[in-house]
Amino acid sequence: MAPALLTGCVWVIAATITACLPMKHQYIPGIALLIAAPLLLIWIGFSIGPLWAVAGLAAFLSMFRNPLKYFWARLRGRKPEVPE
Incomplete structure (x- = not known):
């Protein structure tokens, strides 16, 4: 198995x-996973192919839809609610 794919599997297990x-313990590892995901997807795209990178992007967007909605709202100048 390609190292990029193996690293992607480890990323999924960590996520x-x-x-x-x-919830209060999810922030630090969640942010680290959120930052690592684009780099991992680029690596998968170069080593295995763009189709697999797009499939990984779809999985990433599905798993991190709430944090991404939050950051999108913040970029647009809104103040979204944060769960306790």
Whole structure:
């Protein structure tokens, strides 16, 4: 298996474990995973092919839809609610 794909599998497992944590403990690992995802998707795209990078992007957007909605609202100047 390609190293990029193996790293992607580890990323998915780490994201799943992070999602199982209580909300107050999700922030630091969640931000790290959010930052690492684009780099990983670029690596997958170059080493395996753009189709797999697009599939990974779809999975990433599905898993991180709420944080991405939050950051999108902040960029547009709105103040979204943050869960406790």
